[in-house]
Amino acid sequence: MRLKYNLWFGVYEDGKVERSSNLEESFLKAENEESLPFNIPDVGFEVFGGEEEYYTALRKTALAIAEKLVERELRREDKYVIALVKALEEVEESINMLNEKLEDIRVVKDSEIAEEFENKIEGLKNLRKKIEREIEEMMTKIAPNLTEIAGAKVAAKLLERAGSMERLVRFPASKIQVIGAEKSLYKAFARMKKGKKAKIPKHGIIFLHPFIRTLPKSKRGKMARFLAAKIAIAAKIDYFRGELDESLYESLRRRYEELRRK
Amino acid sequence: MKLEKLMRNVYFADRVLVTKSRYGSHYGEKIIDGFREWIPWRSKLAAMILKGHRVDFRGDERVLYLGAASGTTVSHLADIVDEGIIYAVEYSAKPFEKLLELVRERNNIIPLLFDASKPWKYSGIVEKVDFIYQDIAQKNQIEILESNAEFFLKEGGEVLIMVKARSIDSTAEPEEVFNEVLEVLSSRFEVLRHGTLEPYHKDHIFVHAKIF
Ligand SMILES: C[S@@+](CC[C@H](N)C(=O)[O-])C[C@H]1O[C@@H](n2cnc3c(N)ncnc32)[C@H](O)[C@@H]1O
Numbered sequence: 001m002r003l004k005y006n007l008w009f010g011v012y013e014d015g016k017v018e019r020s021s022n023l024e025e026s027f028l029k030a031e032n033e034e035s036l037p038f039n040i041p042d043v044g045f046e047v048f049g050g051e052e053e054y055y056t057a058l059r060k061t062a063l064a065i066a067e068k069l070v071e072r073e074l075r076r077e078d079k080y081v082i083a084l085v086k087a088l089e090e091v092e093e094s095i096n097m098l099n100e101k102l103e104d105i106r107v108v109k110d111s112e113i114a115e116e117f118e119n120k121i122e123g124l125k126n127l128r129k130k131i132e133r134e135i136e137e138m139m140t141k142i143a144p145n146l147t148e149i150a151g152a153k154v155a156a157k158l159l160e161r162a163g164s165m166e167r168l169v170r171f172p173a174s175k176i177q178v179i180g181a182e183k184s185l186y187k188a189f190a191r192m193k194k195g196k197k198a199k200i201p202k203h204g205i206i207f208l209h210p211f212i213r214t215l216p217k218s219k220r221g222k223m224a225r226f227l228a229a230k231i232a233i234a235a236k237i238d239y240f241r242g243e244l245d246e247s248l249y250e251s252l253r254r255r256y257e258e259l260r261r262k
Numbered sequence: 263m264k265l266e267k268l269m270r271n272v273y274f275a276d277r278v279l280v281t282k283s284r285y286g287s288h289y290g291e292k293i294i295d296g297f298r299e300w301i302p303w304r305s306k307l308a309a310m311i312l313k314g315h316r317v318d319f320r321g322d323e324r325v326l327y328l329g330a331a332s333g334t335t336v337s338h339l340a341d342i343v344d345e346g347i348i349y350a351v352e353y354s355a356k357p358f359e360k361l362l363e364l365v366r367e368r369n370n371i372i373p374l375l376f377d378a379s380k381p382w383k384y385s386g387i388v389e390k391v392d393f394i395y396q397d398i399a400q401k402n403q404i405e406i407l408e409s410n411a412e413f414f415l416k417e418g419g420e421v422l423i424m425v426k427a428r429s430i431d432s433t434a435e436p437e438e439v440f441n442e443v444l445e446v447l448s449s450r451f452e453v454l455r456h457g458t459l460e461p462y463h464k465d466h467i468f469v470h471a472k473i474f
Contacts, residue, residue, distance in 0.1 A: 007386040030386025035413045040389045055347065059372055062387070063365055066373040070362065073355035 006030050007040055008061065009047060017047055023061045024068075077142045078165045081135060085160040088131045095124050144244045145234035149227075149252050150209060157205045158231070169232075169239045177228035180204030206231070211256045219259045226255050263295065268311060270319045271342045273297065279308055281341035288337040288364055298341065302462040305335040306397060306424045309462035315455060317422060317470060322346045324391040326414050328378040328406065329398035332360035333371075339395065340368050349388045353377045379406045381413040390416045397424040401431075404446050411450070411473060420472045421451065427465040436465040447471055 005012040008030040010020040020026035041054060048054040102117040136152035143165065146155045161179045162168035171179070178185055181204030191198035203212060203224040212223050230252050237245055266274040271282040280297035292299040302309040322345040330336050330350035340348055350365075351374045352358045358375055365373045376384050378398060391414050396407050407423060415421070425443050427436035444453060451471035459466040 005386060027387065031383050032385040033382060034385075036385065040386070055369070058387075059365070059369060062372045062374060063362065066358065066362055066365070066375050069375045070355045070359050074359060 003037075005032050005036055007043065008058065009044060012043060017043055019047060023057065024065055027061050027065055076164070077138055078159060081138045081142070081156050082160045082163070084131055084135050084138070085156050088128065088135065091124055091128050091131065095121055095128065098124070143235065143238040145237045145248055146231060148244065149234050149249050150206070150231055154205055154208050157208075161205065165235070165239050169235045171232065173225070173229040173232040176231050177206065177224050178204045179206075181207075211252065215256075215259055219262070223256065223259055227252065269316050269342065270321050271344065272300075272311065279312055281338045283338075283341040285337075285341075285367055289332070289334045298338070300338050305338060306459055306463055306466060306468065307335050307338065307395075307422075309459040310457070310468045312462070313457060313459065315457060315468070315470070317420075319343055323393050324389055325349065325393045325395060326388060326391045326410060327351065328394065328396040328410060330358075330361055330373075331397075332357040333364040335395075335397070336361065336371060337364055340364070340370055344370065346370060347372060347389075349374060349384075349391070351376055351378050351384070378410065381410045385413050388414050390414060392416055392419050394419070394421045395423075396421065399426045399429040401429060403430070404443060408450060415473055418472065420454075420470065422468060422470050424459075424463075425467050425469065426463075427467075440467050443467075444469065450474060 003013070006026070006029055007017070008027045009017070009023060010026055011018045041051070044054045044058075045051050048057055098117055098121050102114060102121065105111065105114050105117065132153075135156045136147075139147040139152045139155050139159075143155060143159070146158075150158065158176065158179055159165065159168055162171060168176075185200070188198035188200050203220065206212060206224055206227055207220075209227060211227065212220050215223055230248055234245075234248055237243070237248075263275050268274060268279075273280050273282065275294055275297050278294070279300045279302065280294060281300055282296060283298045284296065285298070287293055287298065289301075289304060291301055291304075300308040300311075302312045319342050321343055323343045324346055325339065325343055325348045327336055327339065327348050327350045330352040331354075333350070336348060336350050348371045350361060350371050352361060353376060355375065358373070361371075362373060365371045372387075374384055374387065378396075379400075379402070381388075394407065394410055394415055396403060396410075398406065400406065403423070403425070407421060411419070411421065425440065427434075427439040430439050430443065440456075444456065447453060447469060451473055454470045454472055456467055456469040459468060
């Protein structure tokens, strides 16, 4: 049996080391099923030409990897967008709530307080606009294809529901189609279980998309299915390649025109 | 300043526990003339020392540290094994970020953002070590210790672990939990010493042991 070990600076086999040309890559592949029958520095000092050189290289590589992983984990831009989407929902709710109260007050008296409410609402609307712009900017950056075909708002909401880009790309189109309609979906299932008739929702968040909203009801299901399939593809391209693919939007637009004319 | 030596690079400086260090403050501890205050409420190892226990370090040990968090204890251990190497394993990115500040200023800490329950993942990085320090507050921490010892601990190597009763079993009496832990450990290790960390850390014990 040939014994082969993955070390952070290369592969050790038959008493020899094949030194890796990319230490960061080999560092992350330094897995072995069992405890090594030798001590790594015994091999490493020779490879790096000394103890000090060995530890300097190890520390430098470990630090570079650690910084990257931390960066990816903590400053993940998808997390930022998710936080913004949640914040936006809260701001919108506040605006609605304040508006209602303002009306309640105004009906009775046009007081100074009413004016202050107006100012507060104005301020919140400005904030809303800023958050929306930031979401759009971030979404275009992290998921250009998804944003192009779904629009920043829908794209960001899908991302928020999925929890991360990583999870979103693992959703099948059928799931993407009903994200945000989970409540009515469960209700429908519950009815069906009892042997009752039930309508399965055809679209969740993606219903906000103009290509669905502007179609006659009878055609929305078809469009939703098509859009969801394209969204699934777009998200994958964004996550794995990151380049913009113009043909996606084109095919979507064509399908929309088709359905509208029929 | 009246100095009383306790262990390698560990002193009482006017009754305050400190480590000899040429570095600055890492977690808000005071700096006193080339010494760093070692706060027992923040570090279980400091608490252990204040309770009168000692661990003999030569200073050039290879140490595997499981559960490094933001490096509070690691920073003092790095003062102690100033001629050694600490492999600092932590799986949570948030505290790890702070640990990296420490790594950048010292040259004897290797940061490893890995899950300590999967030692094979870093088996091609970490060398054979003299010492394993573990403070991970996990239900299966002994299992994790054993698998790491299997991979990395030298013959005759030592371990020092911090055990929080509540994270092993939240309903049992701490006393029971500790006895159970000592029992399980004794199949592979010779327990050298153990004791509580009161009043600094409630319902915690440390166990210092040596592999058979
Ligand atoms: C009590 S804190 C450690 C404090 C640190 N030892 C000190 O004194 O400065 C426990 C740490 O263990 C980490 N931890 C828990 N399970 C772990 C695992 N399986 N692998 C790596 N780290 C783990 C936690 O993320 C946490 O940061």
